[in-house]
Amino acid sequence: MSMESLLETFFAECEELIEALSDGLGRLAAGESGDDLVNAIFRAVHSIKGAGGAFGFEDLVSFAHVYETVLDRIRGCLLAIDAEVLRVITRAADVLAELVENAQNEGSGTPSALAQVRSALEGYAGVAPAAPLHEPSLDFAPMAFEPISFDLDTPESGGRWRFVPDATFYRNGHEPLHIFSHLRAVGDLKVSCDFAEVPSLDGLDPDGSYLVWEIESSDLTEDVIQQTLQFLAGLYELSLVEDTVVIPDVEDQPSRPVSADTPAPAKTANATPASPRATLRVDPERVDRLINTVGELIINQSVIGQKVGGLGLEQNSELLSALEDYRYLAREIQEAVMSIRAQPVKPLFQRMARVVREAAEATGKDVEFVVTGEGTEIDKTLVERLADPLTHMLRNSVDHGIETVAGRAESGKTPVGTVRLSAFHRSGHVVIEISDDGKGLDREKILASAIGKGLVPEDARLSEQEIDNLLFMPGFSTAAEVTNLSGRGVGMDVVKTAITSMGGRVTIATEFGRGTTFSIILPLTLAVLDGMVVSVAEQTMVLPISGIVETIRPARKDVKSVGPQEDVILVRGSFVPVVALGKALGFASPHQSDPTYILVETESSGILALSVDGIWDQRQVVIKSLEGNYGNIPGVSAATILGDGKIALIVDIEAIAQLAASTGSGPCLSEQGIVA
Amino acid sequence: MSNATAWADDDVVEFVSLTSGGQAFCVEIAHVREIRRWSEVTSLPHASPSVLGVINLRGAVIPIVDLSLCLGLGPSPSHARNVVIVASVNSRIFGILVGSVSEILSIRRDEVRKNPTQMKENEPNYITGLLTVGDGEMLRILDLTELVIQGPERG
Structure with missing residues (x-):
């Protein structure tokens, strides 16, 4: 196994351990308690420390060590968990996760909260490192007392012996390992081998016996050993080294508080994996x-x-x-x-909890983060690609959505703001909602800001929804000054692009003074798409359902010519520009005698009516990339294979709108203000 | 430019000989994955005229190029004997429509003549060499990378 693959395994394990850690802390925060829970948390931190040490991540190890010490004190009931302790150990988990990430990305940066959290932890760990070392051992001594009293009753019980087999022992085919396992069946046993008498190679007699074993036991007596090994009589020598009782190693009693400075025993404790869930790592x-x-x-x-x-x-x-x-x-x-x-989105949501805590800390706001539906499953690639957009949106919610404590008091709200992250399935899609109970969007301010930035003409009249969607325009930011969290004006349009590229969309629902909800609607998977199969210029094509608003067959009188090449349709009182799909794709299109119109929603041009020759079917299609063997085609996102084995192209509605706009055959909404 | 430089003189190289636009050519067999009958294509919008469209090759979407058009010999007439050579170059898979495929030739490397029309060493040229076979017929060796992948994009 190469170092790289070892590292990969280490980070994969760290991910799981951090998940277990946040999980445990979440349960603690929810008011659960119990030794198992604290042990699980301790084990997670300890395992990260242990493995991190093996790879030489010093920052990680030293932080994990302090963290572990505090957890150990909690475990040993030397430190009671109150709100403040909980806050510190939760923040410490965040810092630890960040340190792991840094190590993974080979970044050298130090988490900003490191020093602060570390000193808080050190405060709980006891000022001098010696203190935690000392106290648990006080606790430990009385436990060790028990065997001593036992020792008084049967003086021979326990001790340390040297076991020296002679050459005949080996010649007769005996094997020390078997002997010791034989003894172990009778009593507790610890064996170490002494190589001191092994000569150098030139002086070595291949049939000689040079190895000496020291065996240590807490409950065996010499008699018992002799009896057990009587079949070996005369083949070995057994001499008592020490008569004192050997204290059973802490390893055997994992429930006992263990000093954090004796890593060996604790290591054994975590040999039993914390998570019962068996997983398979597959490329x-x-x-x-x-x-x-x-x-x-x-x-x-x-x-x-x-x-x-x-x-x-x-x-x-x-x-x-x-x-x-x-x-x-x-x-x-x-x-x-x-x-x-x-x-499941759970690991993603746990990372988001960190984001919210950090954002709350940075802005000095009091925020409660509520997560629901963390068991909701989505495509793995989507999970990864959601991390950045969600981070942006949650920071925004905390920074712009939630008011300051004073602000909340003014509007008669509870001092603690709530940011809610939820995931659920709805009709073949995954919906992820980010909602806050903050101040809501101030549409007047948004519009004024957009006008001030020249994104919208001054006399524009926009619907509420259109104003909300201004948030997603490149270069838009209402924050009066740039904070270190958000407000650089790069956030929301990047979010929107990222989500659109996943085949999803974002919607906003807001109530001024009451809060805002962003909904991300995503397909269940990237490999399959819900599409409408249409025919265009004698070709079969697929339109993604996600972009389709409705299909209409308007009365002939509702289709009106605006220019020689430009038509509009009157749909419920508003004019919708028509784009001939075949023409936009550059197919010589025969005269469409009786086209069907599909209303689609686009980012750049609003609602458009695509004219097609006919609609055949609505079905799931498997997405096949064209780029590998051919290249990018304007207006086409991918291809699929239909039931008859033929290939149909999947139309990229957004690109069509742009193509149509650039060729002049399509819409131009400049008088409305939202321009391509 | 091509893998030709990697050949040693006594290596035997195999070529598939074909006709396109009524003329004789050959391609190195290492690039040929399979040869199949013509099947209906799905046209691509905004594609160069030599790209006829895409077909479904057991689940992979591969473009089909009319070799004759690529070579400037006019479009291939539709004919029952037309075949598609499925080629793989630089991990891209595509099909080339040719008039016919005749045989596989084993040629020693030192029998491959340089293309005399290629004056400069690094000038791109889709004919990398010449072969004479049997009764003195000349076959041109086509560099598919140059012709199909780089050619159309260069315009």
Whole structure:
């Protein structure tokens, strides 16, 4: 195993341990208590420290050590958990996680809160490092007393012996290991080997016996040993080294408080893994290959289905029912395979808890972070790509959404603000909501700011929703001055781009003075897309459902010409520009006799009506990239394979709007203010 | 430019000979993954004229290029014997539509003649060498990287 793969394993484990740590702290915060819980927390920190030490991450280890000392005092009931202690150990978990991240990214930066948290921890650990070392051992002594009293009753019990086998021992085929395991069956045993008498190679007699073992036991007596080994009589020498009782090692009693400065025993304690959940680490590429192949299977299944359907067999024929089973099985496999990539959002949400705590700390606000639906599963790649957008949005919520304590008092709210992060499934999508009970969006201020920045013309009249969406415009920021958290004006448009690139969208719901909710709506997976199959210029194409608002077949009189090439449709009182899809894609389009219009929502041009020749189907399609073998095509995001084995292109609605705008055949909303 | 420089003189190289636009060419067999019959393509918007479209090759979406158009020999007439050579170059997979594929030739490296029309050493040229076969017929060796991947993009 190379160093790199070891490191990789270490960081993967750290991730799990930090998850366990935050989990434990969360339970503590929720009012749970108990030795197991504190032990679990301690073990997590200790394991990180131990493994970190092996890789030489000194910052990490020294911090983990102080942290561990405090946790150990809690474990030993020397320190009671109150709100302040809880706050410090929770912050310490954040710092620890950050240190791990730094180590992973080979960054040398120090977490900003490190010094502060460290000194707080040191305060709890006892001023001098000697103190924690000392106190637990006071606790420890009376425990050790018990065997002593036992010792008085049976003086021979326990001791340390030298076990010296002679050469015949080996010649007869005996094996020390077996002997000791034999003894261990009778009583407690600790064995060490003394190599001192092994000569150098030139003086070594291959048949000689040079090794000497020291055996230590708390409950065996010499008699017992002799008896147990009587089948070896004469082949070994046993001499008593020390008569004193050997104190059973702390290893055997993990429930006893252990000084943090004796790492060895605690290490054994964490040998039993804290998490009962068995997981399998698999290279994501293998899973992707499996997903691809299963996608093929599904396509192949529907090809066969269509072919057989064309044979005109009787409804109840055996072939059809076998085919139905096949279809069912194929879907089952697809779902199972897709679920391999699915991952609960919990680790992501735990990281977000850190973000909120840090933001609250930095702004001096009192914020409670509430998480729901952390078991909701989404595609692993989505989990990773959500981290940055969520970080931005949560910081914004704390920084801009939640008022200061004084501000909250003024508006008659509880002093502690609430930021809520929730995830749930809704009709084939994953919804992630970030809501705060802060001051809500001030639309007047937003509009004024947008006008002031020249993003919107002064006389623009925007609907409430349009004003809210100004937040996502590049270069928009209402914060009067740049804070170190947010306010650089790069946040929300980046968020929007990131989410759109995942095939999702963001919506805002806000009530002035009451709070704001951002909803991120994402597809369940990146490998499959809900699409509407349409025909355009004799081609079959797929439009992603996520962008479609509705489909309409307007009365002829509602389609009006604005210019020679430009049409608009009157939809419920407002004019919607028409984009001929075939033309935008550069296909020579035959005259559309009776087009169907699909209303789509775009970022750059608002609502557009795409004209297509016909709508065939609405179905899930497997996304196939075009870029690997061909390259990027304007207006097309990817391809898919339809039931008949033919390829259909997946239309990128956003790009179409831009193409249409640039070729002049499409919309120009400049008089409305939102321009491409 | 091509893998030609890596050959030793006594290496035997295999070529697939083909016709396109009524003329004879060959490509190195190492780039050929399979040869299949023509099947209907899905056209791509905004593609260069020589890119006929994409096909589904057992789940992979691969573009099909009309070799004859690429070579400036006019579009391939549709013919029952038209075949698609599926090639893989620089981990990109694509198909080239050719008139026909005839045989596989084993040629010693030192029998490959330099293309005399290639004057400068580093000048891009999609014909990397010449072969004479049998009755003195000349075959041109096509560099697919140069022709298909870099050619159209260069415009």
